[in-house]
Amino acid sequence: MAIFTKGVHCGSCNLKMNLFCYLSDEQLDIINNDRYEVHFHKGEVIFKQGGPLTHIACLTSGLAKVYIEGHDKKNMILKVLKPTELVGGPGFTVDYRQHFSVSTLSESSACLIDIRAFEKMIKTNAEFSFAFIKYLNETTIALHDKLMNLTHKQMHGRIADTLLYLSKEIYRSSTFDTPLTRQDLADMSAMTKESAIRILKELKDDNIIDFNSSGFNILNEPGLIQISITG
Amino acid sequence: MAIFTKGVHCGSCNLKMNLFCYLSDEQLDIINNDRYEVHFHKGEVIFKQGGPLTHIACLTSGLAKVYIEGHDKKNMILKVLKPTELVGGPGFTVDYRQHFSVSTLSESSACLIDIRAFEKMIKTNAEFSFAFIKYLNETTIALHDKLMNLTHKQMHGRIADTLLYLSKEIYRSSTFDTPLTRQDLADMSAMTKESAIRILKELKDDNIIDFNSSGFNILNEPGLIQISITG
DNA sequence: AAATCATGTTGACATTTGTCATTATTTTTC
DNA sequence: GAAAAATAATGACAAATGTCAACATGATTT
Known part of the structure; x- marks a missing residue:
């Protein structure tokens, strides 16, 4: 699992680019206050399937793969992640465990956002919540496509x-x-x-x-x- | 597509059972005011893939299948629906089109809820919205499982x-x-x-x-x- | 530079799965 | 109840795909 070596604020990840644009400046401050940029070497694991879901990640540089680990090293790569995409995990709101792994394909950086801060935004900002629902639904449509x-x-x-x-x-x-x-x-x-x-x-x-x-x-x-x- | 033969209020579908339990009585009234119960014969289509997403359905009796239609009658049944499950569709908040079809496996009834009323609840009730996100994430976890x-x-x-x-x-x-x-x-x-x-x-x-x-x-x-x- | 290790490539072969034709059985329609 | 249509079942065969072994290539370590 990722270790927060140091509390470096992540300047390269402009949260306003994503669905975070629906947040007020005040709310953005709350999230900005406890997010960290972490550097990963090639092949390192950002999120581990089965592990705890404590953060949401925003890849700020490099490339990563999101994959489900099956038996006998039979993995399924769901998607390739590039900057500055978000990756949460369906365990959010459910069991707060990771249902897939994410690992880097090259030297990469990611900005990690505390899930509790994220959850607070969902619960207090309906526009933000609505945008997040849209994001989830788009993911589901893509999954249907992949399944077919x-x-x-x-x-x-x-x-x-x-x-x-x-x-x-x-x-x-x-x-x-x-x-x-x-x-x-x-x-x-x-x-x-x-x-x-x-x-x-x-x-x-x-x-x-x-x-x-x-x-x-x-x-x-x-x-x-x-x-x-x-x- | 379903035709609203008559504006029959759906008594058998107690919305409080589902995520609707997070709604206030007032909000529940708004949704209750324009929802209808429709009867479907065996094999009839409730939602048609590619068609407009105007309602959310709650199956109140019978059995239905949720399936993606592929080429050459190669369909994929995503799930079987039983009372009193909700079925929305990932087109909600995205393109407002159906991304799968739903048809009945037996004589069935469904309560149809106007998507605008549903959307209003999402936007005005954060607890409700949060419960809906949980529902979406559970669906995604099930989809991952199916994919594997x-x-x-x-x-x-x-x-x-x-x-x-x-x-x-x-x-x-x-x-x-x-x-x-x-x-x-x-x-x-x-x-x-x-x-x-x-x-x-x-x-x-x-x-x-x-x-x-x-x-x-x-x-x-x-x-x-x-x-x-x-x- | 040699050695080691991960990755890429190829071929032979077995297994899995689909296609098609045919017949049985059940359900629906008249 | 007979005829027609849909569904179920079976077998022969072809095509798709995986397995295994061997070897090649490239990267990394020593």
Whole structure:
């Protein structure tokens, strides 16, 4: 678990950017007063599944993965987190335990917000609460989408979805270098790493994508989208 | 879509049972004033995916299924709804469209609550809003669970999960008769109906379960749980 | 530079799962 | 009650996917 080495105020994380814009200056002060910036090395765990939910995190630099840990190292990566996204956890208001793990894919920083301060805002500011409900519902819609993609598409479609997600949502570029390993790509696509490698090779052979040690390049995005649709 | 044949006040749906217990009598009056009870025949659609989200429903009698419609009639049943459960929809606060369909599995009644009245309660009552957030988070936890089960378990484990869900959560009995078809059981377990039939037969041959035209009987629950775990 | 370790790749093979055709059974309709 | 339609069941087969073993590559340590 994250250790608060020092109480450094997090200046790089402008809370007003997120749903915190609904807070009054006074309320913002309350949250600002006990939030801390923590630096994480590559591969370190920010939140651990099963552990206590004491804080909400806002990734301020670097990249992280949010994943559910299953049996036999069979993990499922729910999403990739980039600055300056929030990550809470559905245990909030329920059992105050983490229902997924979050770990960094590169050197990263995160701003940790005390869950009690967050909870107070929810209970005292209805606009803020409403915005948070919207955030939760958007998460649910994304989860539904993932559920359908992973259960109703074959491997080619699932890998296409993963590549399009990285290209469009995370890196916003048709070429990108990524610290995600083949195992990570497999964990995002619900398959073994061997299968992921095979499908990637096929897509490369068909000139839909290209890749080497320095990253991926989507050569034929319409083709990749077609594969994503036909599954 | 549901047609409001008549403005019949819904007496059988005691809103105080659900999260509505956080409302003041005054607020409860506001919601009570424009809610209606509607009867649905077996197989009728209460909410249609893609359609407008104008109401929240509380099933007051009967049974319904909540499902995402995919391509080629490949549906995914998210949950079975029984009295007196609420069903909203993640489109609330987002795009005000339905992101899943709800249809009845038997003759049913539902109490429909205007989404604007509901939204007003969210915005004016922080305790209510907090309870609703808890409800949303519980839904998300259940979705995570489903995602893991469906992507990381083989068919035997998935069918076992479905049977245990029906037995424990829905019917609360080791024997139950259900209007769910084999296709429905398959749609809950992310497989084809032929596969569902085959697995059910295997479980029957192994004396883990029994079934006939009048319903299911779980003979060896520990065995079924073991299958669910080893997947 | 050698050694070690993590990650990536490939091939052979077994298993799982879906598809399709066919027949039985049940339910609904007339 | 007969006919039609929906649902259930079964078998043969093909396709998708995982498993395992082997080896390659690259990064890190010594």
